[in-house]
Amino acid sequence: MKVVVGSPGTVGGLLLRTGQCLFASASIAFMVSASGFSSYTAFCYLVASMGLQALWSLGLGCLDTYALRMKRDLHNPILVSLFVVGDWVTATLSLAAACSSGGVSVLFSKDVGFCSAYPLLSCKKFEISVVLAFATWLFIAMSSLVMFWLLASV
Amino acid sequence: MKVVVGSPGTVGGLLLRTGQCLFASASIAFMVSASGFSSYTAFCYLVASMGLQALWSLGLGCLDTYALRMKRDLHNPILVSLFVVGDWVTATLSLAAACSSGGVSVLFSKDVGFCSAYPLLSCKKFEISVVLAFATWLFIAMSSLVMFWLLASV
Known part of the structure; x- marks a missing residue:
């Protein structure tokens, strides 16, 4: 199995996981701090x-750290298949969530003008x-x- | 290059393109027939x-039909790279569009109750x-x- 930039158990892979985890946590923090989001x-x-x-990125980030410290190789077909399924499912769900919330945010700020009509709505935080x-x-x-790519090029 | 189910220039590929084209056209037809969608x-x-x-699926569907009729092989790396880029871009845009519209539809019918408040809004057609x-x-x-998969397994 080839090793490409960002593959599991490499520094690139760990950086990608850290980025995912940080941005996802920041997104949650801004959303839950906005009043009335749960409606x-x-x-x-x-x-x-x-x-x-x-959670998924944190788990894989820990695995990457372990692999880097112990100099273990994570490039085996069964592990990579598992990563592929998990990554694709979470990626699709994340895009779906970002787009549906984006659609609602644009509706609030532009189409129906809720943001100017109800100043209490935390539109900035939603965005x-x-x-x-x-x-x-x-x-x-x-x-x-x-x-x-890794899985397909086995 | 391996030939898998649904690859370009095969009957499976042509069926996939036909499905995409038909469903996309039906989606447009329902949306434009709904009053006030453009707001x-x-x-x-x-x-x-x-x-x-x-449009993209129609173009590739025509190419598949041509390849099937003339018994041409479309499995060359340059053509497949082009298909990969086009397919990924249109797939991401389609998911984004479906999710953002889905988010707005759910908001109308469930969260803010626009559908019951304004019976003129074509909520059923949006959905x-x-x-x-x-x-x-x-x-x-x-x-x-x-x-x-085809491109990665070259």
């Missing part, structure tokens, strides 16, 4: 999806949280592509 | 994204259009995975 299904789904993403969710998705998309 | 950014984006998807967009995404996701 909207899309925003609740964003929190759930980013929570799953943060920052959505941007952070998209950043998380960019990192997990990179990981997913690397994993799929 | 909402997410729904306009759905129409644009499904339009792009339908059918979103479901069709998700079906389109399922087909294009299958095509994208097959293409990426």
